[in-house]
Amino acid sequence: QVQLQQSGPGLVKPSQTLSLTCAISGDSVSSNSAAWVWIRQSPSRGLEWLARTYYRSKWYDDYAVSVKSRITINPDTSKNQFSLHLNSVTPEDTAVYYCSRATYNGYLDYWGQGTLVTVSS
Amino acid sequence: DIVMTQSPDSLAVSLGERATINCKSSQSVLFSSSNKNYLAWYQQKPGQPPKLLIYWASTRESGVPDRFSGSGSGTDFTLTISSLQAEDVAVYYCLQYSDTPKYTFGQGTKLEIK
Numbered sequence: 001q002v003q004l005q006q007s008g009p010g011l012v013k014p015s016q017t018l019s020l021t022c023a024i025s026g027d028s029v030s031s032n033s034a035a036w037v038w039i040r041q042s043p044s045r046g047l048e049w050l051a052r053t054y055y056r057s058k059w060y061d062d063y064a065v066s067v068k069s070r071i072t073i074n075p076d077t078s079k080n081q082f083s084l085h086l087n088s089v090t091p092e093d094t095a096v097y098y099c100s101r102a103t104y105n106g107y108l109d110y111w112g113q114g115t116l117v118t119v120s121s
Numbered sequence: 122d123i124v125m126t127q128s129p130d131s132l133a134v135s136l137g138e139r140a141t142i143n144c145k146s147s148q149s150v151l152f153s154s155s156n157k158n159y160l161a162w163y164q165q166k167p168g169q170p171p172k173l174l175i176y177w178a179s180t181r182e183s184g185v186p187d188r189f190s191g192s193g194s195g196t197d198f199t200l201t202i203s204s205l206q207a208e209d210v211a212v213y214y215c216l217q218y219s220d221t222p223k224y225t226f227g228q229g230t231k232l233e234i235k
Contacts, residue, residue, distance in 0.1 A: 037222070047171070047214060047226035062222040098170050106218035107161045109182070111170035 002026035004099050004112035011118050012093075018086040018119070022099030022112050029075045029082055030055045035102040038073060038084045041114075042095035052102065053082055089119045123147050123217050127227035133235040140202040142230045144215035149195045152219065159219035162191055162200045164211045165229075171214060175200065202232075210234060 008020035020038075027034060035054035041047050051073040053061045061073050072085045086093060099112040124147040134140040150159045158178035163171035173182045175191035178198055188203045202209055215227040 035222075037224075039224070046228050047216075049222065049224040052222040064223070100170075102218075102221070105176075106159060106221045107173070107176040108171075108216065108218075108224070109173050109176075111172075114170050 002101060002110040004101065004110055006097070006099055006112040006115045008097075008115055008117070010116055011120065012089055013121050014090055014119055015088055018084070018089050018093060018097075018117055020084045020097055020099070020115055020117070021081055022083070023079070023081040024101075025080075027101065029053075029080050030077055032056060033104040036073075036075070036082045037100045037102050037108065039098045039100055039108075040093075040095040041098065044092075045095070048095075050086075051084060054102075091119050093117070094119045122223050123150070123220050123225050125215055125217055125225050125227040127213075127215060127230050129230060130228070131231040131233065133233045134202075134205045135235045136207065137204050138235075140205050140209070140232055142200045142213050142232070144193075144198045144200070144227050146196045146198075146217055150217045150219040151195050158194050158198070159217060160191075160193070160198050161216045161218060162189075163214045163216060164209075165214065166211045174213075205232075205234070207234065 003025045005023045012018045037052045038050045053073045070087050075082045096114045096116050098114050100108045101110040126145045128143045160178040162175040165171045179191045190201050192199050212229045212231050
């Protein structure tokens with residue numbers, strides 16, 4: 001059974017960096033048959049895909065155009081986890097952030113518990 | 122990007138009755154090479170992450186009750202709950218994964234008891 005455990009602060013000041021981590025159990029971040037994804041949810045934007053990382057003989061990553069200039073997703077094989085870093089945050093980045101596993105075929109099957117991140121001074 | 126539009130936005134159904142939620146994509150999510158529709162359905166209860174119910178438009182995830190079913194192809198899809206139970210009160214979302222990694226979700230349909 002795959003489990004994803006999220007950690008990170010719930011409050012970030014404007015212009016600072018939002019950082020979250022997703023620890024994986026029951027699978028490997030280096031799996032050749034999965035990808036690892038960050039998604040956020042807010043009343044104004046709904047469910048919004050942000051970033052993806054996966055390993056297929058080498059590491060790949062993809063980012064949503066809306067955040068591409070501000071975002072990084074990083075796998076950590078030593079801890080079997082992956083992280084999200086979103087810099088220069090504004091109140092519009094306030095949302096519940098989820099990590100998720102994408103199957104080889106693409107659909108999202110397992111999700112972290114979610115982290116409410118509020119951007120406020 | 123593929124736009125997913127659900128209808129209705131909210132729905133009230135009596136216990137034991139059928140609930141039907143629709144999802145329309147702005148372009149086809151059917152891959153002719155595999156004859157598979159890259160469309161999934163999720164259930165989300167307050168304070169919880171979305172839970173996968175259906176993938177490939179009609180394949181039920183393991184452990185999902187058989188009162189949940191999915192149908193449709195191309196651009197038009199339906200999630201049906203054959204006999205509504207109290208525990209089915211939730212928001213339901215469709216997701217297209219044909220254009221990965223640019224996943225897009227519908228806006229959600231809130232299902233309540235009448």
